[in-house]
Amino acid sequence: xxxxxxxxxxxxxxxxxxxxxxxSFTDSAIYNLQWxxxxxxxxxxxxLLIQSSQREQTSGRLNASLDKSSGRSTLYIAASQPGDxxxxxxxVNAGGSYIPTFGRGTSLIVHP
Amino acid sequence: SQTIHQWPATLxxxxxxxxxxxxxxxxxxxxxxxxxxQAAGRGLQLLFYSVGIGQISSEVxxxxxxxxxxxxxxxxxSKKLLLSDSGFYLCAWSGTENQPQHFGDGTRLSIL
Numbered sequence: 001x002x003x004x005x006x007x008x009x010x011x012x013x014x015x016x017x018x019x020x021x022x023x024s025f026t027d028s029a030i031y032n033l034q035w036x037x038x039x040x041x042x043x044x045x046x047x048l049l050i051q052s053s054q055r056e057q058t059s060g061r062l063n064a065s066l067d068k069s070s071g072r073s074t075l076y077i078a079a080s081q082p083g084d085x086x087x088x089x090x091x092v093n094a095g096g097s098y099i100p101t102f103g104r105g106t107s108l109i110v111h112p
Numbered sequence: 113s114q115t116i117h118q119w120p121a122t123l124x125x126x127x128x129x130x131x132x133x134x135x136x137x138x139x140x141x142x143x144x145x146x147x148x149x150q151a152a153g154r155g156l157q158l159l160f161y162s163v164g165i166g167q168i169s170s171e172v173x174x175x176x177x178x179x180x181x182x183x184x185x186x187x188x189x190s191k192k193l194l195l196s197d198s199g200f201y202l203c204a205w206s207g208t209e210n211q212p213q214h215f216g217d218g219t220r221l222s223i224l
Contacts, residue, residue: 032212034212034213036215041200041218041220042217042218043118043202043215043216043217043218044202044204044213044215045215046212046213046214046215049212089156091213098144098161098163098206099158099161099171100213102155102156103155104154104155105155
């Protein structure tokens with residue numbers, strides 16, 4: 001059974017720092033991995049999707065990497081801003097399955 | 113472009129009352145549809161998913177049921193709500209297993 005772990009569970013940093021959020025999974029036979037952002041009381045917003053054949057994806061100040069063999073993905077946030085404050089979740093899709101496995105998320109606070 | 117609508121945004125119901133939450137998707141056909149619950153301090157729990165009209169798979173035995181009367185409509189129901197049904201309910205859709213999931217804005221359900 002796939003298990004997804006996100007470390008740290010919470011993070012508080014001053015504005016301007018570069019951040020790394022970690023996601024690890026136990027079964028490396030994945031199809032893709034997706035990073036989401038969730039603001040308080042809101043739904044999940046998709047940030048980046050990495051296919052199993054890819055090593056990384058970039059969108060603006062966000063960069064997500066994938067290392068299947070070690071069962072890890074990282075979300076890199078450059079020059080963090082207070083508006084980046086949210087919970088970040090990763091979800092792993094196994095091949096042939098319609099059901100992703102979610103981590104519990106990293107709660108990020110960026111203070112001015 | 114595809115959009116997902118979920119309503120109501122908030123709902124306060126007494127114990128023992130019925131429930132009906134609706135989710136609709138526009139701009140795509142034959143989507144995979146999902147209902148999740150997110151309880152305070154806990155992760156995202158998959159309740160039901162559907163790969164086609166009338167096809168419902170339940171992930172967790174509970175007081176809830178789901179139906180898909182039309183291709184792009186997904187309904188979460190209960191005949192008698194329990195206190196433990198309180199939480200944040202999220203609807204999501206995806207294409208094939210190769211495609212990202214997209215979430216609605218969620219329904220905050222409080223049971224009194």
